[in-house]
Amino acid sequence: MGAHRVTMAVAVSGGMDSLLALALLREQGHDLLAVHGHFLPDGPDRARVVEGLAASCAALDVPFHALDLHREFEARVIVPFVNGYRAGLTPNPCALCNPHMKFGVLFDAARELGADAIATGHYVRMEERAPFGRLLVRGDDKGKDQSYFLALVPLEILRVSHFPLAGVRKRKVPAILKRHGLTPPLSGESQEICFVLDDDYHAFLQARGAMPGPGPMTLADGTAVGEHGGLWRYTQGQRRGLKVAWREPLYVLGKDVAANTLIVGPKRELDAPGCVAGEVNLMSDPESWPDEVLVQTRYRQRARPCRVEHAEGKLVIHFLEPQGRPTPGQVVAVYTADGAVLAGGIIEASLD
Incomplete structure (x- = not known):
């Protein structure tokens, strides 16, 4: 046969x-x-x-x-x-x-x-x-x-x-x-x-039922600067649409979902040393990865050098050059220097 x-x-x-x-x-x-x-x-x-x-x-x-x-x-x-x-x-x-x-x-x-x-x-x-x-x-x-x-x-x-x-x-x-x-x-x-x-996702989400409502907008130290219109309306690094007057431009740094609080701050506070990703999809054994890999946290972004650990089902990513806080919910992809994918995951949080 x-x-x-x-x-x-x-x-x-x-x-x-x-x-x-x-x-x-x-x-x-x-x-x-x-x-x-x-x-x-x-x-x-x-x-x-x-x-x-x-x-x-x-x-x-x-x-x-x-x-x-x-x-x-x-x-x-x-x-x-x-x-x-x-x-x-x-x-x-x-x-x-x-x-x-x-x-x-x-x-x-x-x-x-x-x-x-x-x-x-x-x-x-x-x-x-x-x-x-x-x-x-x-x-x-x-x-x-x-x-x-x-x-x-x-x-x-x-x-x-x-x-x-x-x-x-x-x-x-x-x-x-x-x-x-x-x-x-x-x-x-x-x-x-x-x-x-x-591409009007605000209208789409509202049509799908009740979305979380307004709450406080604060600096990282807890200083109140205004009110947000619902955490779902904002994304990491956002500047426009905050509708708050402050002595310098403010950007979205993060969200405290439990307290329904939007955390904002000046541009100098946007960078993070790394991030943690879950729902990890391994393409190869992390033990065989090089010490330095390239990581992409957004589609329209150049992959940047990082060190990555795989521990307890998570990817712990340490940036080797300054980088803005990745957005929770977005994909992270880990690459070799010549463009092969070693792993993917879903960003959970930035490292402090």
Whole structure:
């Protein structure tokens, strides 16, 4: 008997990147099926997206499956997003969607359809890196690299994942699609949070039920300087919108959720020596990490040198150069000097 031929499920959203991933893999001769996960309830674009994807898949002779996963998306992404804000955090729903939905529920459904592996249009690659083995690595287009958003996906899933856009430059995608005779049903870039209309997350959260109310705004030493409008309205490092007069500009330093207090201070107090992260997703044994690694605490941020300890299921990160306080609820990604992901986690607090 011959070796088992791998069937690859390609997650197609309706946008350019995932459609190009499908076309490139088809060109390479892989056994494919396309899966489109509909994560939101019926909307004006749903029928158009499904019809457009079905037509493209028919042109490529790839079986297409549209899956209604909006209840799973509500439970695994939207509810934690709302609860995170209620708890005083600033959660990152895209980073949760990848492990829970695209590489979780959607891949599980694809496996039931006969898939052995999954492919997406993310700008990343999987690569052998001694002594760690096969790891997630930044894509060639550094302006579009999405390894930060995949840092919470378990390694065993990533090792059966394929990323055909690893070496592609985003600016070239429309022309490549045109050469393949393909038009994505969604032509524009997706908005920041797919389920928040016009990126107005304040309106979205208020529509989801009662949010925590006003409370005191104080300096770190407890000096009262005003009142906040609800901790969920503010994020770490924020300056605008505090609506308080003080002898120097004030920034959000942190939140005391138990006391419903917003802690603010001057810019010189924004830096922190490090942070602690939980919900850790290890890609390799921390014992094998170099003494100095690079750490990224926001998507649009240069990864910076740090020392990292893994203790009691947490990452304790010590910055080696001045850095603003990371935002609780956001993702932290730990990299090697050459762009391989060693671990990911969710920021819990800054170090004092």
